[in-house]
Amino acid sequence: xxxxxxxxxxxxxxxxxxxxxxxxxxxxxxxxxxxxxxxxxxxxxxxxxxxxxxxxxxxxxxxxxxxxxxxxxxxxxxxxxxxxxxxxxxxxxxxxxxxxxxxxxxxxxxxxxxxx
Numbered sequence: 140x141x142x143x144x145x146x147x148x149x150x151x152x153x154x155x156x157x158x159x160x161x162x163x164x165x166x167x168x169x170x171x172x173x174x175x176x177x178x179x180x181x182x183x184x185x186x187x188x189x190x191x192x193x194x195x196x197x198x199x200x201x202x203x204x205x206x207x208x209x210x211x212x213x214x215x216x217x218x219x220x221x222x223x224x225x226x227x228x229x230x231x232x233x234x235x236x237x238x239x240x241x242x243x244x245x246x247x248x249x250x251x252x253x254x255x
Contacts, residue, residue, distance in 0.1 A: 142201045146194070150211070153193045158186035172237045173229035180229065184222035190215045 140148075162185040171177050191212050199208030 143207060146197045146201045146207060146211075149197050150190050150194045154186050154190045157189045158182070161185050161189055171230065172233040173226070173231075174233065177226050177229040177233070180222045180226035184219045184226055187215045187219035187222060191219070 162182045165181070165185060166178075171181060194215055195208050195212035197208075198204070198206075198211050202208065
């Protein structure tokens, strides 16, 4: 097995191991309202983001930074950003319907209008 294949195998294994707990933890902290499409893009974005650091490190160490490390890391980062952008496209309208806006509280303008 050549070094490029070994690097890709290591990065894929690390993505598989760490992306599921990361996506579940994120979903527990902030619920996803956008449905299956939003969950899918969130998972893909999390998985690609998990692979950025290992691909940069292992790719640079085993193959070379300009041959595999940096291009693979930047590619995974681009996939992650695109997937999370698509996640936001599906999530934002659903979240606007579900989550009420925060009350802004008592302002100076409200105090002047109240006559107190």
